[in-house]
Amino acid sequence: MRKIIQAVLAISVTAGLFLTVAVLSWNPLFTGQAAAESGFPPGTIPSDNEMQRVPSENTPEKPQDVSVSETPGWGKGHEELYYRMTFLGVTAGYARFTIMGKTIIDGRQAWHLHVRGWTSQFLSVFYPVNNIMDYYLDVKTLAPIRIAVTKNEKKKFTDEIILYDQEKGLISYWDKSLKKLEKKVDVLPNVHDPVTAVYYFRARDTGASDRARNVYAGRKMWQVSSQSAGVETIPNEFGQPVETTIIKPVIKRDGKIESKGDIKLWLSNDSRRIPIRIYADIKVGTLVGHLIPPQEGV
DSSP, X not given: OHHHHHHHHHHHHTTTOSOOSSTTSOOOOOOSTTHHHHTOOTTSSOOGGGOEEEOTTOOOOOOOSTTOOSOOGGGSXXXXXXXXXXXXXXXXXXXXXXXXXXXXXXXXXXXXXXXXXXXXXXXXXXXXXXXXXXXXXXXXXOOEEEEEEEEEETTXXXXXXXEEETTTTEEEEEETTTTEEEEEEEOOTTOBOHHHHHHHHHHSOTTOTTOOEEEEOSSOEEEEEEEEEEEEEEEOTTSOEEEEEEEEEEEEETTEEOOOOEEEEEEESSTTOOEEEEEEEETTEEEEEEEEOOOTTO
16 A cells, blocks of 8 residues: 555656656755765755845846757746545645746746645545645756655655766765765766656657657666657646646666656646646556646645
């Protein structure tokens, strides 16, 4: 049951891009005191009150990275998306994705994405989960700078921080409560995690199967791109017809395609490219995610 619930929430939290049971079961984290021990110079791990909110209507900077052309569609205005995830037809969990705007981290502008994932009332009887994740994406590359995770799984609480040195290709995992560096992982520069990869592909390279991004999900590195699989009109969260592009992830490891099941996203055919529907036929069963109207108190 625990593995099924984790798989359901993993698909929810990644907005269904592809694989990972690891998204909600990482072991990463944060502190200020151990910054020197980690090799990060003082001041590179800001506390929450050191972050500065940036007005959304700032004059855009001249792009300095070839992957950046303009403000992403999801970054224009206020975006808050709610999803209901079903497993074998039964509601298993929910996820909420909120763009909080821009902030300053260590002198760099970053998009702040706030995510909450939780089990349904039914599954909470067996394994209650209520996890919160705050992602900070570099505004130029949309790659993660920092991820803060607060887990509440079966009344067990953990606070974690993951720090990305994108120039060196290094991820540092910190335990916030213990103020301890858990581990460092050598990856590649400009690496993504599954959630930030979804937001990257919503913004650019949508359907470009030859434009892969390196994605690290806690255990392995994949090269992930997106492939268009047709156009379909489906109802949105209010029951109104919306034209969508069907996107399938292309997942490779060491140059070889890996099958993670039949996974598809239906993205709205506009500048925001909102995931309207998520479908994943994987080993544990069939998961379907539906965009739903915002719900007060959820």
